[in-house]
Amino acid sequence: MSDPLSIQADSPEVSGASILLDQVTKRFPGQKTPAVDGITLEIPAGKIVMLVGPSGCGKTTTLKMINRLIEPSDGRIVLGDDDVTRIDGDELRRRIGYVIQAGGLFPHMTVATNIGIVPKMLGWSKERIAARVDELLELVSLDPAQYRDRFPKELSGGQQQRVGVARALAADPPVLLMDEPFGAVDPITRQRLQDELIRIQDELQKTIVCVTHDFDEAVKLGDWIVVFSEGAKIVQYDTPERILAEPANDFVESFIGSGAGLKQLTLNRVDDVDLTEAVVGRPGDSAAGITQRVKQAGHRNAVIVDDRERPIQWLSLRQLDRLESIGSAVDAKLPIVGNRATLNDALDTMLVSSMGAAIVTGRRDRLLGLIDVETVMGAITAARAQAAAAGDDDSPVGTNSGTAVPATEGGASSGD
Numbered sequence: 001m002s003d004p005l006s007i008q009a010d011s012p013e014v015s016g017a018s019i020l021l022d023q024v025t026k027r028f029p030g031q032k033t034p035a036v037d038g039i040t041l042e043i044p045a046g047k048i049v050m051l052v053g054p055s056g057c058g059k060t061t062t063l064k065m066i067n068r069l070i071e072p073s074d075g076r077i078v079l080g081d082d083d084v085t086r087i088d089g090d091e092l093r094r095r096i097g098y099v100i101q102a103g104g105l106f107p108h109m110t111v112a113t114n115i116g117i118v119p120k121m122l123g124w125s126k127e128r129i130a131a132r133v134d135e136l137l138e139l140v141s142l143d144p145a146q147y148r149d150r151f152p153k154e155l156s157g158g159q160q161q162r163v164g165v166a167r168a169l170a171a172d173p174p175v176l177l178m179d180e181p182f183g184a185v186d187p188i189t190r191q192r193l194q195d196e197l198i199r200i201q202d203e204l205q206k207t208i209v210c211v212t213h214d215f216d217e218a219v220k221l222g223d224w225i226v227v228f229s230e231g232a233k234i235v236q237y238d239t240p241e242r243i244l245a246e247p248a249n250d251f252v253e254s255f256i257g258s259g260a261g262l263k264q265l266t267l268n269r270v271d272d273v274d275l276t277e278a279v280v281g282r283p284g285d286s287a288a289g290i291t292q293r294v295k296q297a298g299h300r301n302a303v304i305v306d307d308r309e310r311p312i313q314w315l316s317l318r319q320l321d322r323l324e325s326i327g328s329a330v331d332a333k334l335p336i337v338g339n340r341a342t343l344n345d346a347l348d349t350m351l352v353s354s355m356g357a358a359i360v361t362g363r364r365d366r367l368l369g370l371i372d373v374e375t376v377m378g379a380i381t382a383a384r385a386q387a388a389a390a391g392d393d394d395s396p397v398g399t400n401s402g403t404a405v406p407a408t409e410g411g412a413s414s415g416d
């Protein structure tokens, strides 16, 4: 390869590059045992790999050696086909997006300036940077006109985190590293941000390595999960489905915690089930006309959408009866789930709605349809049967030197 920094995508659809940690060790000065001990880890292009394990086991050190915020004491780091162990660290970090808790935004810079940092360093023109900033704000569901000139302190925690993701994606890097990205936000915001990351990843297919202490988050986001013990020893490297179904040993089992069955619910997404088509009305429509269509469809309610197809009201037959025409008020409390939300989240949303169902939206918050409790139950039964029959041919390698552990041997990787 002529330019060692031209990190190539592994296939045309996937914009991410594979990562290989090849027998990587980190010894901090004064430490008796290495923080990371001879780890070999293959991270497939275009996938999300979650690093989990107890506090101090070496997750963050492993992550930061990929962009060389921490220099490895030993071993090689390979991105795509390129050995990047010895290239200039600053140069490398411009090609690897990095997201930390609370976004890590510079407080004295506007949202636009924060997002534009790396493109500016790369010498992009002002116009190109401005266009990219707006494109990224749209991508993370923030209205550019409203947010580009704000300062971080004028944003909520979730919005700061979104800007953090936008900034990491600014120069379209093939790899995104995330360190407890959603650790500082409340559970509902966290769920939304996770859903959004999944949607963005569907679109962009980056290679994402993410540290979390939340096993549920690992199950929800990960294509693969690495369970570490002390010294970044890989105890199991497997799909969420197989870790839940066949934990390698008691250590992994204790990590999963109670309710492995319920956690399976987080493995299936709204997208995986057949949605019910909603009866749709718009502001200005006659209520009687909508009522007629609701009855014809055998439904009990209609979803009102705005001119961008976003749901703004959900009206029962009784509510429709009391109206002549439909208004344009926005009901902020609609039970809405994104199409990439897990069935677990969908169920939660349904339980707080009085309808026993939820409205499903897709890109740009557009209405896709409805999901109800019966559909979710049916899907869980089907998914369980499928997980039991799943194969493990494509498992990437995860080992520690001296204690070679195949990533998966029928789901277990306990070193035998």
Ligand SMILES: Nc1ncnc2c1ncn2[C@@H]1O[C@H](COP(=O)(O)OP(=O)(O)OP(=O)(O)O)[C@@H](O)[C@H]1O
Binding pocket: 028, 029, 031, 035, 053, 054, 055, 056, 057, 058, 059, 060, 061, 062, 213
């Ligand atoms: N700069 C440093 N100097 C010395 N020791 C360090 C340094 N950074 C980390 N360590 C040690 O290396 C080990 C691994 O730390 P690391 O931060 O990677 O763990 P972690 O799994 O990310 O933990 P947590 O979940 O608590 O963030 C710990 O024992 C830690 O104390």
